[in-house]
Amino acid sequence: MAHKPLLDCVFVPIASAEDARATARxxxxxxxxxxxxxxxxxxxxxxxxxxDKASVEQRERLAEDLFDVVDDEFASENVSHECHVLYGTDVxxxxxxxxxxxxxxxxxxxxxxxxxxxxxxxxxVSLSLVTQxxxxxxxxxxxxxxxxxx
Amino acid sequence: xxxxxxxxxxxxxxxxAYTIGLGTMIGAGIFVLPxxxxxxxxxASMISFLIGGVVSLLAxxxxxxxATGMPKAGGSYYYVNRALGGFxxxxxxxxxxxxxxxxxxxxxxxxxQYLTYFVPMGATGVAIxxxxxxxxxxxxxxxxxxxxxxxxxxxxxxxxxxxxVFIAFGVLNVDMSTLRPFNPEGWGAVAAxxxxxxxxxxxxEVIATSAEEIKNPSRNLPLSMIAAVVTxxxxxxxxxxxxxxxxxxxxxxESSIPVxxxxxxxxxxxxxxxxxxxxxxxxVSSANASILSAARVxxxxxxxxxxxxxxxxxxxxxxxxxxxxxxxxxxxxxLIASPVPIGTLAEVASFSYxxxxxxxxxxxxxxxxxxPEDYDPAFQIPDVLYPVVPAVGFVASLAIxxxxxxxxxxxxxxxxxxxxxxxxGYARNQNIKEGLVGEAIAPEPTRATTNGGGEGYRVVxxxxxxxxxxDLLRFAAASAHAHEDGDAELVAVNxxxxxxxxxxxxxxxxxxxxxxxxxxxxxxARDIAAELDVGLRTRAIVSHDAGDAILDVVEDEDxxxxxxxxxxxxxxxxxxxxxxxxxVVDRSFCEASLINLASETExxxxxxxxxxxxxxxxxxxxxxxAAEFVAIEDDATLTLLNIQTPDDDxxxxxxxxxxxxVERVAADVSLDVDYDTEVVVGDDxxxxxxxxxxxxxxxxxxxxxxxxxxxxxxxxxxxxxxxxASGTVVMAQGASRSPQSIREAFIKRLSR
Numbered sequence: 023m024a025h026k027p028l029l030d031c032v033f034v035p036i037a038s039a040e041d042a043r044a045t046a047r048x049x050x051x052x053x054x055x056x057x058x059x060x061x062x063x064x065x066x067x068x069x070x071x072x073x074d075k076a077s078v079e080q081r082e083r084l085a086e087d088l089f090d091v092v093d094d095e096f097a098s099e100n101v102s103h104e105c106h107v108l109y110g111t112d113v114x115x116x117x118x119x120x121x122x123x124x125x126x127x128x129x130x131x132x133x134x135x136x137x138x139x140x141x142x143x144x145x146x147v148s149l150s151l152v153t154q155x156x157x158x159x160x161x162x163x164x165x166x167x168x169x170x171x172x
Numbered sequence: 173x174x175x176x177x178x179x180x181x182x183x184x185x186x187x188x189a190y191t192i193g194l195g196t197m198i199g200a201g202i203f204v205l206p207x208x209x210x211x212x213x214x215x216a217s218m219i220s221f222l223i224g225g226v227v228s229l230l231a232x233x234x235x236x237x238x239a240t241g242m243p244k245a246g247g248s249y250y251y252v253n254r255a256l257g258g259f260x261x262x263x264x265x266x267x268x269x270x271x272x273x274x275x276x277x278x279x280x281x282x283x284x285q286y287l288t289y290f291v292p293m294g295a296t297g298v299a300i301x302x303x304x305x306x307x308x309x310x311x312x313x314x315x316x317x318x319x320x321x322x323x324x325x326x327x328x329x330x331x332x333x334x335x336x337v338f339i340a341f342g343v344l345n346v347d348m349s350t351l352r353p354f355n356p357e358g359w360g361a362v363a364a365x366x367x368x369x370x371x372x373x374x375x376x377e378v379i380a381t382s383a384e385e386i387k388n389p390s391r392n393l394p395l396s397m398i399a400a401v402v403t404x405x406x407x408x409x410x411x412x413x414x415x416x417x418x419x420x421x422x423x424x425x426e427s428s429i430p431v432x433x434x435x436x437x438x439x440x441x442x443x444x445x446x447x448x449x450x451x452x453x454x455x456v457s458s459a460n461a462s463i464l465s466a467a468r469v470x471x472x473x474x475x476x477x478x479x480x481x482x483x484x485x486x487x488x489x490x491x492x493x494x495x496x497x498x499x500x501x502x503x504x505x506x507l508i509a510s511p512v513p514i515g516t517l518a519e520v521a522s523f524s525y526x527x528x529x530x531x532x533x534x535x536x537x538x539x540x541x542x543x544p545e546d547y548d549p550a551f552q553i554p555d556v557l558y559p560v561v562p563a564v565g566f567v568a569s570l571a572i573x574x575x576x577x578x579x580x581x582x583x584x585x586x587x588x589x590x591x592x593x594x595x596x597g598y599a600r601n602q603n604i605k606e607g608l609v610g611e612a613i614a615p616e617p618t619r620a621t622t623n624g625g626g627e628g629y630r631v632v633x634x635x636x637x638x639x640x641x642x643d644l645l646r647f648a649a650a651s652a653h654a655h656e657d658g659d660a661e662l663v664a665v666n667x668x669x670x671x672x673x674x675x676x677x678x679x680x681x682x683x684x685x686x687x688x689x690x691x692x693x694x695x696x697a698r699d700i701a702a703e704l705d706v707g708l709r710t711r712a713i714v715s716h717d718a719g720d721a722i723l724d725v726v727e728d729e730d731x732x733x734x735x736x737x738x739x740x741x742x743x744x745x746x747x748x749x750x751x752x753x754x755x756v757v758d759r760s761f762c763e764a765s766l767i768n769l770a771s772e773t774e775x776x777x778x779x780x781x782x783x784x785x786x787x788x789x790x791x792x793x794x795x796x797x798a799a800e801f802v803a804i805e806d807d808a809t810l811t812l813l814n815i816q817t818p819d820d821d822x823x824x825x826x827x828x829x830x831x832x833x834v835e836r837v838a839a840d841v842s843l844d845v846d847y848d849t850e851v852v853v854g855d856d857x858x859x860x861x862x863x864x865x866x867x868x869x870x871x872x873x874x875x876x877x878x879x880x881x882x883x884x885x886x887x888x889x890x891x892x893x894x895x896x897a898s899g900t901v902v903m904a905q906g907a908s909r910s911p912q913s914i915r916e917a918f919i920k921r922l923s924r
Contacts, residue, residue, distance in 0.1 A: 038488040067491070068385075072324040073192055073464050075316045075492045077245035078384055080471045084486045111320075134489065 026127075028158060031059040033126035034103075035117045037134060037147070042088045045132045046095035048162040053101050060103035061124045062092050063117065070111040082107060114150030121157060128158040184385050186392045188321060191328045192461070193379045193400025198331050199458025200282035201372025201518070202408050203431050203451035206415045208515045211425035213365040216355035218412035220365035221372070225405025227572065228373040230565030231529040232401045233553050234536040235376075236394035239383040241539065241549030246472020247381035247465075248528050253476055255535035255542075262599050263591035264528050265473040268377075270587040271524030272466040273500055275371055276459045277507035278517035280306045283455035285428040285514070289448045298428075302508045309460050310501030313467075316490035319460075327453050334450040335407050338435055338443070342414030345438040351417050364575040368515065370522035372408060376400045377525070378461055381468050390550025463500055470496040478599040516580060523576060523584030530569035533562035546724045628659030632731040632762075634722050635666050638693055640737050640769050642700050647767055647801065647902065648735040649704040650778065654800040655732075661707035664697040665725050666690045667718040687712075731762045738766040738894065738903070763793060766875070766903040768894045778804070778900075779869025782811045782850075784861065784889075785837050790874025792841045793906035798872040799845050801902075810847040811868065812838060815860050818853055826853045858892050871897055875905035 029052055036042040053060055064085040068074060089105040096103050110116025121129045133148045152159050184192070209217035238251035249268050253261025283305050284298035291297070312319075355362065379386070379397050386392050415424060415434045427433045431451065435443035471493060473479035487494040507517060537559060539547055553561050576584070633648045635641050645662065652660035668686050694710040701708030715721035726734050783798035785791050795812060802810040812834045816826035830851030838847065854860030865871045873893055894901045 038491075040488055069319055069324075070321040072319040072321045073378065073382065073461055074385070075313060075464065075490075076486060077468045077471050079245050079475075080468075080484065080486060080493065081491065084491070 028127050028160070029053065029056075029058055029130075031124065031126050032061070032128050032130045032160075033117070033121035033124055034060060034062045034130050035147075035151075036062060036064050036088055036092065036131075039088055039091055041132065041134055042091040043095060044164045045130075045162075046092050048132045048165050049130055050095070050099045050101060052162075054099050058101075059124075060096075060101055061120075061126060062089065062103055062105045063108050063120050064088050064105075065108045065110055065113045065116045067113055068109055068111050078109075112150075113147045114154055117147075117151060118155050118157075121155070126157065128160050129155055130160040130162060132162050132164045184382060184392075185387050186396050189379050189382065189386050189392055189396035190399050191325055192382065193376045193396055194332065194403060195324055195328045195457050196375030196378045196461040196465075197373065197400055197404040198328070198335070198407070198454055199372065199375060200279040200451070200455040201369060201458075202335070202404070202411055203429075203447070203454055204278075204282035204285065204514065205369050205372060205518065206412060206430040206434075207424050207427045208518075209365050209369055209412065210416055210421050210430075212357065212368065213361040214353065214356040214421055215351045215412075215416035216357070216359075216362050217365050217369070218409045218416065219355075220362050220369055221408040221412055222405065223363070223366040223568075223572070224370045224373050225401060225408070227366070227370070227526075227529070227565065227568050228376060228401045228405070229398065230561050230568065231532060232376055232397040233394070233557070233561050234529075234533050234565060235380045236397055236551045237536055237549045237553050238532065238539065239380040239393055240389050240551040241547045243383040243386075243389055244472065245381060245384055245468050246475070247377055247383075247469070248532050249469050250472050250476075251539075252528070252531045252535050253472075253478070255538040256531065258476070258478060258599055259592070259595050260531055261473075261476065262478050262595035263588050264531055265469060265478055266591035266594060267524040267528050267587055268469045269466055269473075269500070270590070271374065271521045271528070272462045272469070273503045273507060274517050274524070275374060275521035276306070276462045276466075276500075276504045277302075277512075278371060278514060278521060279455045279459040279462070280504065280508055281514045281517065283452060283459070286432070286448050286451040286455070289429055289432055289444070299508055303505055305456065306459070306501065306504050306508060309456065309463060310497060310504075313460070313463055313497045314487075314490065314492060314494050314501075316487070316492040324457075327457050331450055331454055332403075332407070334446055335411060338431065338439075338447060339407070339410045339414055341438050341443070342418060342434065343410070346414060346417030348417070350420060351413075356421075360575065363572060364577070367522050367526070367572045367576040367580075368519050369408075370526060370572065371518040372404070373401065374521065374525045375404075375458065375461070378465050381465055394551045459504075463497060463504075466500040467493045467496040470499075478595075516583070519576060519580040520583045520587070523573065523580055524587055526569045526573050527584065527588060530566050530573070533566040533569070536562045545728055548724070548727045628661055629655030629733075630661055630663060630729050630731045632663045632665060632722070632726050632729055632734045633697075634718075634725075634734070634736055635664050635693055635697055637737065638696060641693065641697060643769050643900075644735060644737050644767060645697060645700050645708075646704060646778065647765070648733075649701070649706040650801045650804045651733055651735065651765075651797070652706050653804050659707070661709065662701060663725065663729050663731070664694060664701075664708055664710045665722060666693050666710075666712055667721045668712075668714045669718045726762060732907075733763045733765065735765050735767060738768045763907045764875075764905045765797060766894075766905075768901040768903070778802075778808060780809045780811070780867075781870045781872060782813050782865050782868040783872040784865070784874070785812050785814045785834050786874065787833065788874050790904055790906050791837050794872045794874040794904045795837055795843060796841050797902060797904045798870075799841070799843055799847075801870060801872075802845055810845055811850055812847050813850045813852065813861075813864055815857055815864070816851060816853045817855060817857065827851045858889055861889060862892065862896060865893065865897055865899065868899055870900045870902060872902045872904055875903050 032049070032053070034045060034049060036045050049060070066078060066081045066085065085107045092103065092105060106120070108116050108120050110119070117129060129151060131148070131151065148161070152161070209220060213220055235248065239247070242251055242254060244250045247268070249261065249265040252264040280302035281298060284301035287293075287301045288298065293301070376397050379393065379400060383389055383393060411431065415430060418434050418437045423433070424430055429448065429451070432444040432447040435447045439446070470479060471484045474481040474484040483495050483499060484493055485495055486492065536553070629652060631648045631652050633644055635644065645664070648662050652662055668690055690712050694712060697710060698708055711725055713721045713725070722734075725731075778801045781798045781801050783795050785795060798810055802808045814830035814834050816830045818826055831849055834849045834851070850864070852860050852864045871893055873889065894903065
């Protein structure tokens with residue numbers, strides 16, 4: 023009997039340049055040279071009525087930069103992928119919905135560190151993903167590379 | 173999904189935009205200024221607030237036109253920079269930034285003053301409280317602590333409620349004798365006081381700076397701005413009426429918590445406490461919004477290279493423009509700690525904004541006269557009010573500026589000076605003006621063409637792929653031929669898209685190859701048009717965003733129909749149909765057809781055409797398209813196909829219902845070509861449709877929904893057809909939108 027796939031189509035949320043690089047490196051060994059669909063998403067958080075912390079356009083540019091990082095990382099490793107900007111008032115919920123829309127087998131990410139305090143203030147997306155997702159969530163360790171260039 | 177995203181990107185409706193404006197407007201101004209205003213102009217200071225409101229209303233009209241024409245972050249700064257160039261751009265950018273800093277410091281000191289209700293403290297205590305709160309606000313925005321729209325609404329509703337209660341009870345308590353003498357200081361003082369209190373009106377600008385996030389901006393933007401000016405103006409005037417009618421000018425002038433002291437008169441200590449709470453909420457929410465607005469001005473200045481983009485880096489973790497927020501915050505703290513009196517802080521902020529708005533009025537007139545290609549504001553100042561509004565607004569702003577006191581004028585002019593010096597010393601060497609400058613129109617008509625927005629039927633065809641170019645043009649030509657009575661013509665567009673990081677000119681210089689490829693593509697289009705015997709103009713465009721550029725062309729040409737190629741697959745990143753198609757189909761107001769060509773090899777003919785006729789709003793346009801295609805070929809046939817699900821309860825049989833529907837739609841569009849009607853009954857609409865259309869060369873189907881082509885890709889009929897049908901699939905969308913989408917109709921039908 024065929025296995026239910028886990029990594030044939032994955033949704034990979036990225037939050038920052040550092041995160042994009044770390045995540046891309048962490049997932050590469052699992053997806054390299056496979057016929058897997060990799061959907062990379064960056065969520066632009068909206069305040070839903072209150073003024074946003076930063077202009078949407080400003081963050082759309084940031085998203086483009088992040089996608090460039092991912093493109094670079096994946097280009098050399100032969101991982102085919104697509105990148106999408108997502109908008110939502112709740113980051114975790116938006117990621118989960120997007121994974122559903124793209125019919126992903128799993129959500130794959132590397133956790134970002136940070137103190138309890140910061141998580142409390144800024145919201146703990148990792149925890150929400152793990153607890154709220156209706157599909158498998160694969161948390162990959164952040165493989166620290168010595169040659170990170172910033 | 174992608175469509176949903178776009179809607180979320182624009183998540184502010186009228187009410188949200190209005191409350192954001194109100195939240196910033198109903199700030200420290202009305203809670204702190206009554207004492208200063210009453211001292212300066214007596215009861216007549218209510219007229220000062222009225223003048224401030226009228227001047228703001230004029231600015232709101234001009235800003236609305238500019239903001240809907242250029243919905244970009246940065247507000248007034250962006251419009252002035254675009255219209256008047258970097259010199260004035262730098263003045264306004266620094267002016268707004270400075271104005272927001274002074275205003276924030278003013279709000280924070282007002283906050284401190286109101287705390288004296290609880291803790292008696294002197295000027296130092298007030299300043300310390302102000303500093304602590306300012307640090308807290310900077311931290312909130314630095315760390316990106318989540319604020320929600322719900323909280324914002326609660327604050328605004330609470331504030332408006334409090335003020336209305338204050339006014340309602342206060343009016344009954346007004347003693348007409350206290351209002352006399354009404355105008356002890358003369359009209360000059362009233363005008364000068366209008367300058368002082370103008371800071372209470374700068375909040376509506378925040379709506380313009382959020383233009384990119386407002387839904388249906390042509391309507392919601394001007395409406396919310398006007399409402400956000402009119403509401404507070406009425407409230408302010410009435411608050412002044414109540415204040416000056418309840419307390420003597422002397423008592424009022426001495427109070428540092430005027431509104432609470434007035435409320436104490438007729439609502440007792442409970443009323444006073446409520447007003448203190450209101451003042452605290454108002455000052456904090458105003459300062460918060462101002463700090464965020466300042467960061468957007470910084471971002472917009474960085475985008476035009478007037479400021480270094482170093483300042484605009486978004487924080488890795490918090491995703492906030494932390495450096496801009498810190499820079500603004502530090503200066504706010506310095507201003508609070510400085511010995512500048514609270515009234516002067518307010519006046520300097522007013523000064524900066526009056527300078528800004530006077531230039532905004534000039535910008536409206538400049539933009540109208542210059543009328544650049546890509547400027548087509550959805551909202552325009554009505555003809556009867558133009559150029560009265562900007563002219564009067566400009567003069568009125570200057571008149572108030574002229575009345576302001578020397579110290580304020582000097583500080584204000586210093587801020588202007590900073591902008592000038594900055595421009596000459598830094599920005600001039602950096603500033604690369606942005607815009608659709610790379611546009612190199614090649615107006616080489618092959619046949620009768622009218623330039624500009626003539627009456628002819630105009631079909632815009634964005635071209636990208638030389639292999640599918642001919643087929644797209646063939647379909648477009650069919651549509652044009654059907655409107656031969658007017659001067660029908662095609663407008664072929666190709667957009668070279670360059671990354672945002674580079675300026676348009678720069679990139680064009682480096683991309684000779686892409687430019688020559690563009691020329692080839694368009695030359696070929698001209699040849700094909702000559703063969704197809706249809707008039708064609710070409711437009712070669714360089715832009716940061718192909719979607720935007722095409723939309724601009726569609727609007728500029730006053731197009732009747734836009735024909736787009738569609739790959740029918742999910743290959744592009746960002747958006748499902750490709751970042752170009754989504755905005756064009758979502759936002760263009762003319763008819764749109766998406767054509768998914770069966771293969772890249774050229775078609776000989778459009779061939780036998782089938783149009784899927786359903787109950788959706790796009791059925792008529794679908795039939796119209798199909799008829800157009802059939803009309804240009806001699807041996808082509810047209811079939812109108814309707815799919816019914818079996819329904820035993822219905823009065824008529826499924827076939828009858830289908831035939832009725834087809835006839836109705838055909839009559840609707842007064843179809844004048846021969847056609848066959850085919851009704852197929854099946855439980856699975858998609859499968860039935862796929863099977864039924866297999867025999868045809870071209871399938872026309874209505875788009876599922878206004879603004880939602882992308883959504884169709886997640887499991888709706890046109891998508892399935894686009895991906896799996898063997899023939900060419902044309903997805904048609906009408907110009908007029910209907911609230912119910914075909915997709916919704918389908919869901920409804922399927923769930924029965």
